[in-house]
Amino acid sequence: MDAIILQILNGLDKGSAYALIALGLTLIFGTLGVVNFAHGALFMLGAFCAVVMQKLLNSVKITIDPEKLDFLGNPAEIKTPYVELWFGDFGSKLIDYSVPVSILLAIPFMILVGFVMERGLIKHFYKRPHADQILVTFGLAIVLQEIIKAAFGANPIQQPAPDSLSGALDIGVYLGFEANAIIYPYWRLIYFFFAIAVLGSMFAFLRYTTFGMVVRAGMADRETVGLLGIDINKRFTMMFGLAAAVTGLAGVMYSPILPPNYHMGMDFLVLSFVVVVVGGMGSLPGAVAAGFLLGILESFASMNEVKSFFDSIYIKSIDQIIIYLVAVVILLTRPRGLMGKAGVMEE
Amino acid sequence: MSELKTSRRGLLKSGAGIGAGLAVPTIFTASSAAAYVNEPTGSTVTLGFNVPQSGPYADEGADELRAYELAVEHLNGGGDGGMLNTFSSKALSGNGILGKQVTYVTGDTQTKSDAARASAKSMIEKDGAIMITGGSSSGVAVAVQGLCQEAGVIFMAGLTHSNDTTGKDKKANGFRHFFNAYMSAAALAPVLSSNYGNDRKAYHLTADYTWGWTQQESIQNATEALGWETVANVLTPLATTDFSSYIAPVLNSGADVLVLNHYGGNMVNSLTAAVQFGLRARQVNGKNFEIIVPLYSRLMARGAGENVKGIFGSTNWHWSLQDEGSQAFVRSFGEKYGFPPSQAAHTCYAQTLLYADAAERAGTFNPCGIAEALEGFEFDGLGNGPTLYRAADHQCFKDVLVVRGKENPTSEFDLLEVVEITPRSQVEYAPDHPMFAGGELGQCNPGV
Numbered sequence: 001m002d003a004i005i006l007q008i009l010n011g012l013d014k015g016s017a018y019a020l021i022a023l024g025l026t027l028i029f030g031t032l033g034v035v036n037f038a039h040g041a042l043f044m045l046g047a048f049c050a051v052v053m054q055k056l057l058n059s060v061k062i063t064i065d066p067e068k069l070d071f072l073g074n075p076a077e078i079k080t081p082y083v084e085l086w087f088g089d090f091g092s093k094l095i096d097y098s099v100p101v102s103i104l105l106a107i108p109f110m111i112l113v114g115f116v117m118e119r120g121l122i123k124h125f126y127k128r129p130h131a132d133q134i135l136v137t138f139g140l141a142i143v144l145q146e147i148i149k150a151a152f153g154a155n156p157i158q159q160p161a162p163d164s165l166s167g168a169l170d171i172g173v174y175l176g177f178e179a180n181a182i183i184y185p186y187w188r189l190i191y192f193f194f195a196i197a198v199l200g201s202m203f204a205f206l207r208y209t210t211f212g213m214v215v216r217a218g219m220a221d222r223e224t225v226g227l228l229g230i231d232i233n234k235r236f237t238m239m240f241g242l243a244a245a246v247t248g249l250a251g252v253m254y255s256p257i258l259p260p261n262y263h264m265g266m267d268f269l270v271l272s273f274v275v276v277v278v279g280g281m282g283s284l285p286g287a288v289a290a291g292f293l294l295g296i297l298e299s300f301a302s303m304n305e306v307k308s309f310f311d312s313i314y315i316k317s318i319d320q321i322i323i324y325l326v327a328v329v330i331l332l333t334r335p336r337g338l339m340g341k342a343g344v345m346e347e
Numbered sequence: 348m349s350e351l352k353t354s355r356r357g358l359l360k361s362g363a364g365i366g367a368g369l370a371v372p373t374i375f376t377a378s379s380a381a382a383y384v385n386e387p388t389g390s391t392v393t394l395g396f397n398v399p400q401s402g403p404y405a406d407e408g409a410d411e412l413r414a415y416e417l418a419v420e421h422l423n424g425g426g427d428g429g430m431l432n433t434f435s436s437k438a439l440s441g442n443g444i445l446g447k448q449v450t451y452v453t454g455d456t457q458t459k460s461d462a463a464r465a466s467a468k469s470m471i472e473k474d475g476a477i478m479i480t481g482g483s484s485s486g487v488a489v490a491v492q493g494l495c496q497e498a499g500v501i502f503m504a505g506l507t508h509s510n511d512t513t514g515k516d517k518k519a520n521g522f523r524h525f526f527n528a529y530m531s532a533a534a535l536a537p538v539l540s541s542n543y544g545n546d547r548k549a550y551h552l553t554a555d556y557t558w559g560w561t562q563q564e565s566i567q568n569a570t571e572a573l574g575w576e577t578v579a580n581v582l583t584p585l586a587t588t589d590f591s592s593y594i595a596p597v598l599n600s601g602a603d604v605l606v607l608n609h610y611g612g613n614m615v616n617s618l619t620a621a622v623q624f625g626l627r628a629r630q631v632n633g634k635n636f637e638i639i640v641p642l643y644s645r646l647m648a649r650g651a652g653e654n655v656k657g658i659f660g661s662t663n664w665h666w667s668l669q670d671e672g673s674q675a676f677v678r679s680f681g682e683k684y685g686f687p688p689s690q691a692a693h694t695c696y697a698q699t700l701l702y703a704d705a706a707e708r709a710g711t712f713n714p715c716g717i718a719e720a721l722e723g724f725e726f727d728g729l730g731n732g733p734t735l736y737r738a739a740d741h742q743c744f745k746d747v748l749v750v751r752g753k754e755n756p757t758s759e760f761d762l763l764e765v766v767e768i769t770p771r772s773q774v775e776y777a778p779d780h781p782m783f784a785g786g787e788l789g790q791c792n793p794g795v
Contacts, residue, residue, distance in 0.1 A: 002599060003595075003596065003599050006595050006598065006599070007592065007595060010591050010592055010595050011592075013591070014589065014591070014592075068757075070758065071666065071667075071677065071681060071686075071687050071758065071760055071761075072677070072678060072681045072682065076758070149401070149405075153405070153406055153409075154401065154405030154406055154409075154612075155405070155406040155611070155612055155615065155646065155649075155650045156612050156615045156616060156650055157650070158615070158619065158650065158651065158652035158653075158654075160652065160653065166623075167625065167628070168623070168624060168625035168628075180598070180629060180630075181598075181599065182598075183598060183624060183625050183629075184624075185623040185624060185625070187623065188591075188623070256623075257589070257591070257623070258588055258589050258616065258619075259615055259616060259619055259650070261588075261612060263588075264588060267586075267588050298592065299591075299592045299595075302592035302593055302595075302596070303596060304579060304581065304596050307581075317584070319592065320584060
């Protein structure tokens with residue numbers, strides 16, 4: 001039982017990331033009708049906002065210490081971060097909290113990236129077939145990841161969570177299990193609650209603000225909203241920026257869980273598309289529900305007992321294919337996905 | 348009496364067929380005028396450096412390329428000469444190889460076997476590379492070694508640690524300077540015994556390809572010989588990035604040791620997940636929970652940051668070694684690039700020098716001559732102490748370093764401390780050892 005609870009918890013943080021990315025994808029698809037294969041790259045760019053902030057906060061003043069020698073036997077360079085020189089202990093705290101602090105950088109940066117991406121490239125493909133959109137956005141994703149690789153190298157870059165949040169919580173004790181039976185890292189719990197907060201805010205924004213109402217109306221009937229004198233294209237561009245920011249934030253906060261690397265966007269992209277399709281193209285609640293569902297299922301499939309069972313019936317590496325198997329079953333039984341609506345991506 | 352009948356159409360067909368046959372690249376059907384494939388005829392000789400410039404081992408690949416460039420510089424008489432000055436063989440004098448200036452071409456293996464074979468084939472076929480070297484993955488090394496055997500060029504393996512490279516997949520044209528999984532396990536076992544005792548339960552996470560399999564088998568055998576129990580071995584795909592779902596089952600498995608048979612980015616990610624789940628702070632079976640990384644590198648340690656502190660592993664070489672050869676190499680590399688070399692860089696630099704030296708001693712670039720010069724070759728001064736290139740399997744035998752993540756690093760490079768230099772005799776094995784059985788070295792192939 002404790003192992004099952006642990007895998008449910010484990011699936012929640014992965015599911016949170018899928019849900020946040022899928023939400024952005026669905027927003028862009030629902031508003032602009034664009035299948036954005038560069039969305040995973042936005043997640044990766046968000047994670048690298050944390051890397052950039054860490055590097056900025058760790059900008060150092062170099063002094064030479066003649067007493068110490070470097071690896072070549074020359075006088076050693078002593079590196080002291082400027083923020084520590086300027087702000088003392090507060091500077092050290094800033095470095096420690098570089099991941100949460102980087103949210104301040106990520107929000108404007110990702111909105112800008114989203115805006116530039118939409119105005120500079122994607123708007124030229126609105127009336128082109130989906131295949132063209134996929135090709136151009138996939139190409140853009142490759143360009144972005146190669147830029148990041150050239151700038152930051154190919155290996156993952158550690159982004160430690162703040163010291164006070166880097167331990168793990170013994171959840172089992174609260175549920176009546178013995179000590180150390182169900183341990184879950186603080187930061188993963190924070191990520192889950194952060195995702196819930198962002199998802200809740202996005203739904204509230206779309207549901208209870210005039211802007212959100214116009215956007216939802218535009219998603220339902222773009223032409224009619226346009227005939228009412230509303231510049232729906234401008235609002236959709238803003239939604240693209242917002243979707244980029246949501247995905248970027250998902251990447252920032254995920255960086256202590258998965259050290260950022262240039263390829264991480266691609267790793268999440270394919271699964272996120274499956275999530276969107278399973279949830280139902282254009283359905284925001286569907287994307288979120290499917291994100292959590294598939295995240296948890298993927299986690300379950302990694303259990304040794306589950307893998308052994310599937311191995312025994314000649315289905316190898318079930319943890320690698322479970323999401324696709326479930327997607328096939330759901331699409332066979334509900335061709336529009338869990339919460340898909342009629343008419344979306346249908347002739 | 349038979350009569351030869353030809354039609355116009357038949358003649359055209361035959362002509363086209365013969366023409367196409369003659370036009371086929373001569374890589375596998377070298378001209379009979381040459382004694383061996385890509386025999387250099389001008390004033391230069393071309394080496395092919397086939398390294399991962401993308402994929403999970405790209406940082407190792409970048410460091411390998413730096414080392415190759417340094418080696419070429421030294422072979423051509425540039426720089427301070429590096430380990431040419433400390434190498435026990437004095438056949439090389441800084442005027443290239445056999446009087447020919449050394450040039451090179453590079454390829455990107457992408458850490459994928461098919462891409463690696465394609466780039467190696469291109470370097471041999473189009474660029475006339477006389478030797479191929481490089482690689483940071485055993486899957487790639489085995490694939491490229493096979494291609495070089497077929498093509499008739501020498502393959503000087505880079506960072507490849509699977510037993511199979513010089514075990515069941517060994518080839519007469521292939522040579523490995525790097526140590527292997529068996530040697531890692533043989534060196535680590537006594538250190539693990541003295542630090543963690545002989546009553547342990549180990550859980551293995553293993554990269555699902557040739558290196559992971561042989562690494563896991565080796566360390567399992569070595570630790571079970573100590574009295575350790577193996578609780579589980581879970582294979583993880585090479586492309587895995589989030590290991591949390593593989594780490595979670597460890598918590599309730601009863602294991603008190605986690606062995607991460609992962610390398611490069613895989614290891615960074617799996618170790619991060621293990622530390623996040625509090626494994627290192629746990630007490631299981633009345634003992635501190637421990638993590639072991641059988642194959643370590645400084646680049647990995649840098650990627651994993653604080654998480655590596657106190658964790659044992661093994662390595663082929665480390666920049667902090669104080670022997671003359673290591674210091675000469677660190678000085679050359681450090682002054683050129685501003686940081687110390689990795690073990691990947693070291694083995695690639697050494698392999699280039701060993702190839703060049705063998706060609707000088709053999710007096711030819713003929714792969715069979717070079718193979719003969721390398722087989723049974725004993726040397727020193729390349730950073731690992733006295734070393735033997737064993738003739739039976741083309742594996743180098745030398746001391747192995749057991750290292751531990753340093754608790755209090757004094758610089759950004761000072762991440763690992765050498766806790767023991769395991770003597771060569773302790774990591775030697777018979778050529779027909781069961782873990783290396785199943786393959787034949789075969790005959791060297793000059794490609795003609």
